[in-house]
Amino acid sequence: MSALLLAAVFPTVGLIVCSAILLIQIALLVLRPIIAFMPARMTTNLRRIEKPHFSVHVATHAEPPHLVIRTLQALLDQDWPERDYEIIVMDNNTEDPSLWMPVKEFCDAWPYRITFLHQTGVEGAKAGALNIALEHTDPEATHIVTVDADYVVNPDFLTRASRALQRTGADFVQFPQSYIATTTAAPGVDAELDEYFRTNAAVADEAEAVLLTGTLCVISKPALVAAGGWSGSTTTEDAELGVRLCNAGFSGRFINQVVGRGLLPLSLNDLEKQRYRWCSGNFQTLLRHGASILTASGAFTLHKRLVILSQLTAWFNLALIPFVLLTVWMLTGRQDTAAVTIAAAAIVLSLCDITVRVVARGWRDRLALPVVLQALACRIALAPQSAKATFDGLIGSGLNFVVTDKSGAEGKGCCPLSLGHLLIFLSAVVMLVTVQPANPVILAALLVLMLPLLAASLTDQSLRNYRETIALQKTEVSP
Known part of the structure; x- marks a missing residue:
């Protein structure tokens, strides 16, 4: 100043x-x-991935109950075998019982398929909630899946996630964010938001250095644990984790398939708040990891450095x-x-x-x-x-x-x-x-x-x- x-x-x-x-x-x-125009250099020795066991994490805070329940119902309706995935709902710091109790009651009706957690005093916002969910994950789980509380995923979401992991051999994959009812209402807002995935994420895929964007991402549990879990040090905990995963030598791919849709911000004020968080959080991430991204101290190739810089900016x-x-x-x-x-x-x-x-x-x-x-x-x-x-x-x-x-x-x-x-x-x-x-x-x-x-x-x-x-x-x- x-x-x-x-x-x-x-x-x-x-x-x-x-x-x-x-x-x-x-x-x-x-x-x-x-x-x-940089040539892609994909990993030739793909990791062999057996049939994954998913742990789906839904972090919530003061969300409309009907939206969360709709999200959970779509996750229950997957064509993936029930024994091969679990759902964990982590509601953090919601003070109004009328917001989280209906969700708990819905989850209680599915005791062997959904685990509902509610805690107050959680630090680190969404990152803190996801770390708590990680602590309660089934030991047999091989991959962590994050889904935002307003997203309705397709019935074949987990099937597509499994195919993407097996095809790419990646340690984590990111599907694009997409939105409900934008064909006739707000198609321009949808196109503006989608530009990131059509350009930055698509190009980063060629370097196997796609950063996470918070929802519809699938991460190898061992990779997530090895990278240190989620961090609340920035307001974009997803991108920050992506940088740490890449720096630790893990590969991330962008899967350009729409597998679920959420809600657009419902007002310009909300859209501005979202953009402010994305931009400022990515700047925080760049400052936090600038030395490893921009200097030889990091374990990145030149291609990875450039695509990570492009995504963060x-x-x-x-x-x-x-x-x-x-x-x-x-x-x-x-x-x-x-x-x-x-x-x-x-x-x-x-x-x-x-x-x-x-x-x-x-x-x-x-x-x-x-x-x-x-x-x-x-x-x-x-x-x-x-x-x-x-x-x-x-x-x-x-x-x-x-x-x-x-x-x-x-x-x-x-x-x-x-x-x-x-x-x-x-x-x-x-x-x-x-x-x-x-x-x-x-x-x-x-x-x-x-x-x-x-x-x-x-x-x-x-x-x-x-x-x-x-x-x-x-x-x-x-x-």
Whole structure:
């Protein structure tokens, strides 16, 4: 923070800071196509995997009971032999009995198939809950499966997991996250979220260094134990574990098959919270394991280092510092300096990165133009939160694990125009009107800064439509 204040007061320092940010942006922009063209070097001596015995772990905290029960029913309905898997529900720190007692009652009806655990005072959020579930795992279990409390898996999920393990010989595999009812409601939000799996995860598969994303992942129990179990040191315990597994020499593969669907965040506010956690948690992970990822101290090949770096920086946005410096300098009459131009260029490049990634994915997968534009609007709407999360991670701000609301209550009556979106928009308007810059780079940056507000409005409307669709489906299935 002191460095930012110093940069604002002394443009020379600011010029150095913004130039460094610009170079990092260019490096990350160039990194992804380089990785995409690197030849795959798959393990030739595949590990022989016998028929796995699964322990399915469902961590819950203050979840709507009907969602959890629906998830558990789908897990009970697997075409995998009952004797070859167990289900453990670990409810942590839920104070309201009306939320966890109905789940317990459902689990009690299946005493030989589901183990229900409820504990308070659990530390480490989801990681702490999963470690407790690990302690209660059947000794015969060979693989741990994590499923989020709102996911309905296909009947052949465990069968596909077994086939993936046997085909790849991997120590852990990750299936893509997918969402219910997005075909007609919020397809752009779905496409924006799916871009990570279509690009970062798919490319990381070729290096056998896919990071975990929290749900629909299958991990060898010996590998999980050898890596030290789950850690609550970051808010993305899944990605952090993935780095440790890879550094310990275990292989991870991405299995591009939809095997279950969950709920999208039901409001823009929830979506922003989720993106903030993903981005800041990955930054925490990068800082925690930076030495092993970026230097020779780690046990990674160059290919693995690059794909892990690409995955951890997938949600990064480095535009907050250039935005603050640009605003200060413009409003104090220093708009003609080189530092201002470099700051403006960093902001414009941030939009270029977003556009290239989203549009390239849409072109490659032949998505309809309206869906691509909606996905682009979603990524732009989330850019301020990504920028704040990146900055908070950089300065070491205290970060907490926040559970995404599944009830939709937080979205009712919620104004989509957050303080951040309004502040950015008004700042750009004030600079545009009062300063009237002639520099085309600065002018372009100010126009870029106006986009998140409009994009937020469009994305919020998509999520409102999605909420209505989910509510209608719930009404149709209710007795």
